[in-house]
Amino acid sequence: MIQLFKMALRDLGRNRRRSFFSALALGIGLALLLLIAAVIAGEMRGSMETAIRLQSGHLQVRAKSYDENKTSLAWEDLIENPGQVAAQIAALEPVQAATPRLFATGIVATGDETSGARIVGVDTASEANAPYRDGLVSGEFLKADDREGILIGQPLANKRGLSAGDTVNLMVNTSNGDVDEQPFVIRGIYSTRTPGIDEVTVLMPLAKAQAFAQAGDHASTIFILLKDRDQASAVVDALQTSQYQVLTFEQMNDLLVQTEALAGGYMVVIYLIVLAITATVIVNTLIMAVFERTREIGILAAIGMKGRRIMAMFFAESSLLAVGGIAIGLVLGGLMVVYASTVGFYIGDFGVNTTMALGDTIYAYLTPGDAVTLTALAFVVTLLAALYPALLAARMEPVEALRGGQ
Amino acid sequence: MEVAKIENVTRTYTIGKVETQALRGVSLSIESGEFTALVGPSGSGKTTLLQLIGCLDQPTSGRVTINGKDVTQLNRNQRADMRRGTIGFIFQFFALIPTLTAYENVEMPLLLNGDGAAQRRERVMQLLESVGLADRARHRPDQLSGGEQQRVAIARALATKPVLILADEPTANLDTPNGKQVMETMTRLNQETGVTFVFATHDPRVIQYARRIVTLQDGLIIENSGAFTAGSEV
Numbered sequence: 113m114i115q116l117f118k119m120a121l122r123d124l125g126r127n128r129r130r131s132f133f134s135a136l137a138l139g140i141g142l143a144l145l146l147l148i149a150a151v152i153a154g155e156m157r158g159s160m161e162t163a164i165r166l167q168s169g170h171l172q173v174r175a176k177s178y179d180e181n182k183t184s185l186a187w188e189d190l191i192e193n194p195g196q197v198a199a200q201i202a203a204l205e206p207v208q209a210a211t212p213r214l215f216a217t218g219i220v221a222t223g224d225e226t227s228g229a230r231i232v233g234v235d236t237a238s239e240a241n242a243p244y245r246d247g248l249v250s251g252e253f254l255k256a257d258d259r260e261g262i263l264i265g266q267p268l269a270n271k272r273g274l275s276a277g278d279t280v281n282l283m284v285n286t287s288n289g290d291v292d293e294q295p296f297v298i299r300g301i302y303s304t305r306t307p308g309i310d311e312v313t314v315l316m317p318l319a320k321a322q323a324f325a326q327a328g329d330h331a332s333t334i335f336i337l338l339k340d341r342d343q344a345s346a347v348v349d350a351l352q353t354s355q356y357q358v359l360t361f362e363q364m365n366d367l368l369v370q371t372e373a374l375a376g377g378y379m380v381v382i383y384l385i386v387l388a389i390t391a392t393v394i395v396n397t398l399i400m401a402v403f404e405r406t407r408e409i410g411i412l413a414a415i416g417m418k419g420r421r422i423m424a425m426f427f428a429e430s431s432l433l434a435v436g437g438i439a440i441g442l443v444l445g446g447l448m449v450v451y452a453s454t455v456g457f458y459i460g461d462f463g464v465n466t467t468m469a470l471g472d473t474i475y476a477y478l479t480p481g482d483a484v485t486l487t488a489l490a491f492v493v494t495l496l497a498a499l500y501p502a503l504l505a506a507r508m509e510p511v512e513a514l515r516g517g518q
Numbered sequence: 519m520e521v522a523k524i525e526n527v528t529r530t531y532t533i534g535k536v537e538t539q540a541l542r543g544v545s546l547s548i549e550s551g552e553f554t555a556l557v558g559p560s561g562s563g564k565t566t567l568l569q570l571i572g573c574l575d576q577p578t579s580g581r582v583t584i585n586g587k588d589v590t591q592l593n594r595n596q597r598a599d600m601r602r603g604t605i606g607f608i609f610q611f612f613a614l615i616p617t618l619t620a621y622e623n624v625e626m627p628l629l630l631n632g633d634g635a636a637q638r639r640e641r642v643m644q645l646l647e648s649v650g651l652a653d654r655a656r657h658r659p660d661q662l663s664g665g666e667q668q669r670v671a672i673a674r675a676l677a678t679k680p681v682l683i684l685a686d687e688p689t690a691n692l693d694t695p696n697g698k699q700v701m702e703t704m705t706r707l708n709q710e711t712g713v714t715f716v717f718a719t720h721d722p723r724v725i726q727y728a729r730r731i732v733t734l735q736d737g738l739i740i741e742n743s744g745a746f747t748a749g750s751e752v
Contacts, residue, residue: 115622115629122617411613414574415627415674416602418595510601512577514609 116412116421120428123401131433138437139444141339141390142490144395145383146478149175149486151452152379154477156372162306165243166313173201173334173349173356180364183217183230183332185287185325188373190214190339191356192247194331195235201334205348206343211238212331214321218284220264221293222272224339229314231284233321233331238308240337244302247415251300254317261299261317265310269301276300282314286326305472307460384517391489391497394433398426410513419506426505430498434491435469441490452476520586521682521714522548522571528737529566537682540566543580544735548716549695550681555728556718563736564718565686571716572684573597585639585681602630606675608704608717611669614659619661620646620670621655627677645673648710649703665696669703676707685717689724701727 124131164170174180178189191197194212201210213232219226234241244263245253254261262282263327264274274280276298285291296316304310323326338344344360351358362369402409409422456473529541541563548554548571556564569575570582582589585604592600606627607613614623624645626709628638646652649669651662659667666690675683685704689697705727708715719725733741 119615119617126617408614408615408728409609411609411615412626413598414572414601414607414609414613416598416630416678417626418598422632509575514574514613 116424116428117432120425120432123405123425124429124432127401130397130400131436133327134393135433135436136440137393138356138390138490138494139387139440142438142441143445143448144484145386145389145490146441146483147452147476148382149379149482150449150476150478151457151474152375153482154453154475156375157477158373158475159368162304162309163365163368164337164341164361166304166306166309168359169240169335170338170344170361171336171351172359172364173197173336174332174353174359176355176357176482178332178357182214183285185214185216185285185327185332187328187330190330191334192325192330194329194334198235198334199355200253201336201351204347206338206340206347207336209238209240209335209337211235211335212318212327213333213335214318214327214330215332216284216286216325216327218282218314218323220268220272220466221281221283222274224368227268227271227503228312229282230312231282231314231316231321231325233318233325234315235318240335241315242305247302247304248300249303251298254299254315256319258299259320259323260295260297262296263300263302263315265307265313266303267303267307267311269464270299271311274298274301282324284325286324287328288326290326292324292326305310306513307472315489320488324375331345348444353422383486387493390437391493392493394430394497394498397433398430398498399504402426402501402505405505406508407515409508410510413508413510413513423502423506426498426502430494431491432495437494438487439491442487449476449478453478483492519550519626520547521552521584522546522716523581523583524567525581525583526569527570527577527582529563529570529575530578536682539737541570541577544734544737544739546732546739546742547680548714550714551682551708551712551729552690553694553705553715553728554717554730554732555725556716556732556734557720557725558734558740559720561736563737564720564734566737567734568684568686568716568718570675571682572607573600602627603678604680606678606680606713608668608671608675608685610690612659612664612691613671614635614667614674616659619656619658620662620666621674622650623659623670624673627674631678634738640739641677642673645676648676649673649741664692665699668692668696668700672700672703672707676711676713680713682714682716687719688717689719689720689721694723697721697723738749 119320175189175191178184198212199212201207212235216231218231220229236254249266254263279295279300281293282296283291286292348358348360453476456475458473460472524544526548527544529539531538531540556567558564577590589600621642624642625638629640643652646655649672651666651669654662654666671680688704689700701724704715731743
């Protein structure tokens with residue numbers, strides 16, 4: 113075996129430039145795959161994290177009859193005494209934060225211009241508001257007893273030329289089906305770097321939102337963040353009651369989960385295309401080697417080397433090419449992934465018109481599973497690429513091979 | 519003891535629609551210890567006959583028996599086993615593997631034979647000494663002269679202690695002193711080890727070393743210098 117690889121190494125060394133470029137082709141292919149996998153995984157992971165932070169939390173407790181799509185404000189669809197319920201949930205050990213939130217639909221009007229808004233009433237003291245508090249670009253965060261203040265997202269502010277301190281009219285669909293309208297002062301402008309969400313989300317203190325939407329002491333949901341998302345199922349089990357429904361982030365972000373599954377399917381196709389192109393280079397290199405060494409194959413056959421050992425010689429060469437190519441690929445791919453995971457790719461407001469929680473920058477995230485799978489796949493494909501040249505060499509008649517080289 | 523027996527062998531090559539009869543019914547018996555030359559002009563069938571005896575090719579008809587075994591009935595792998603254990607080859611071109619050293623070239627048949635490392639080392643050094651190249655063991659073919667390369671090929675042919683060594687124009691690419699040295703090495707090894715040598719040539723300087731001469735022309739044996747007698751003089 114050692115001799116086999118020693119021979120293979122020397123044979124590859126005969127045409128170092130060709131061998132290097134073959135390994136480089138594999139390396140570039142692998143590096144691209146690592147980058148693509150990391151970007152897709154990073155985007156999916158980032159979207160899920162954003163969705164959890166801004167929209168769904170890890171868990172939500174809702175009234176059984178609450179329908180998120182209707183943003184119902186009917187009292188029977190809401191949670192009564194939400195502060196008390198949230199406090200009970202917050203006492204559970206795996207729970208990082210539990211806070212009531214009230215959702216209502218409305219319209220932001222400035223001058224002659226209007227646009228749809230999702231009004232969110234929040235407990236201003238909750239740490240679950242961190243994305244908005246930390247994302248303030250101007251003004252200040254809301255106070256619990258503020259009866260006139262709101263926060264708006266930077267995309268809306270930019271679109272309308274609004275600043276902190278400006279006044280806008282806000283219309284809301286109330287619980288009894290009427291529309292109420294009040295002027296509000298913009299206390300602050302935030303950016304969660306998720307343009308699609310920031311443009312439509314208007315925050316106000318929970319008490320004001322309850323009064324404005326005539327929701328009494330009710331909330332649409334108890335928004336829960338966990339210390340560890342893997343604890344979600346355990347906490348769901350602990351929270352099950354006949355009164356409420358408890359939803360996990362996966363259930364609430366099913367579109368994202370489905371998109372991830374779909375992306376996974378497309379990724380397999382991309383992997384195969386890139387590796388097929390790479391394999392073609394390896395096949396070409398080894399076929400050239402077979403033709404260049406026809407007489408040597410004849411000599412080896414003449415002194416008693418069997419076909420399977422001749423095949424093994426070419427498999428040894430392809431596995432060395434694979435090792436070299438994978439080493440190049442891991443270095444190149446590693447550098448690209450490090451860049452893409454720290455600096456990221458800026459996509460701007462691409463996410464504005466999507467329903468997904470797309471940020472303005474995609475950060476790559478390479479999972480160990482993807483790295484191992486792609487490396488193993490590159491190795492296997494390179495070995496498979498040697499099959500045809502190896503068979504070609506092994507099936508040569510010794511006498512023909514000896515004659516062919518002369 | 520009969521090492522090789524060729525019975526009414528024919529070999530026809532078909533290239534496109536043209537059929538060429540390289541051998542037209544050749545019968546020959548080679549006894550153990552012979553030092554036999556196959557002579558004849560180019561195209562007479564010398565190389566084809568060597569290839570059939572060497573299990574490198576299969577006859578169109580007839581039977582080839584090596585060491586008592588009908589090799590025409592063997593499959594591809596069995597013929598490879600026969601070549602590895604029973605037959606050694608020396609080719610006209612210096613048929614060494616260019617990436618391997620002289621030592622490694624001689625070692626290759628022993629590796630294929632599955633011999634242990636210590637056994638291989640001892641055998642390879644013994645063979646390289648016997649062809650006068652022990653000090654060139656670590657040299658690659660491109661660092662050896664043509665004559666030295668051919669002597670390494672002789673050592674390799676002897677590695678697995680075959681009963682029969684076939685040499686196709688072994689001196690064709692050598693100058694006179696190197697050709698002489700190669701033929702003297704083959705002669706000495708034939709006498710020292712008793713291994714049978716059959717070589718094809720049309721070089722009169724080489725033919726003089728043979729103790730038996732088989733002449734071919736147009737695919738037929740037209741002259742056989744006679745039955746081999748052990749120890750007979752040239």
